[in-house]
Amino acid sequence: MIKRLHQQIAKLSIQAQPEEVCGVVKGNKVIRCENKADVATEAFLIDAETYLEHLPDTIFHSHPRGSKGFSEHDLAVAANMELTSYVYVVQADRLEKWSAAKGIEVFEKVLNP
Numbered sequence: 001m002i003k004r005l006h007q008q009i010a011k012l013s014i015q016a017q018p019e020e021v022c023g024v025v026k027g028n029k030v031i032r033c034e035n036k037a038d039v040a041t042e043a044f045l046i047d048a049e050t051y052l053e054h055l056p057d058t059i060f061h062s063h064p065r066g067s068k069g070f071s072e073h074d075l076a077v078a079a080n081m082e083l084t085s086y087v088y089v090v091q092a093d094r095l096e097k098w099s100a101a102k103g104i105e106v107f108e109k110v111l112n113p
Contacts, residue, residue: 005030006086006095010110013062013088020044020064024056025086041065060086069096070104 008030013021016035022044023032033050037043044061059078063069070087075098078085084099088110095107 004028006107006110009060009062009086010088010093010095013064013090014111016062017064017090020062021088022046022059022061024051024054025058025060025084026054026056030060056083058084058086060088062088062090064090067092069094069106070098074098 005025005028009023012023012030012032015021019035019040020037020043021032022035023030024046025031031054033046035044036047037045041064046059061074067089069089070085074085074087077083078098079100082100084097086095086097088095093109093111095110097105097107099105
């Protein structure tokens with residue numbers, strides 16, 4: 001189940017290139033949201049209306065360029081909002097998960113095991 005969720009996030013991330021994808025996870029369902037960032041190729045923003053519609057405990061986004069995972073800003077947002085957060089690094093085929101309970105977990109070769 002978790003592997004399928006990870007692969008869904010990865011596939012949505014690839015489809016959204018060159019923009020960062022963003023969305024929420026509700027239960028076992030991955031829901032893509034419109035990226036409302038001013039520069040969607042460099043950042044992501046889930047608007048308040050969409051957030052309130054879903055009230056997720058997990059969000060996700062992608063980094064379509066480069067090999068870096070979570071930024072300090074990404075981690076601060078997740079921690080401040082008490083959310084679990086995923087970032088998929090497209091070029092590295094790597095998914096990182098942050099949660100308050102476990103910190104950062106790394107999943108390599110999500111689509112190409």
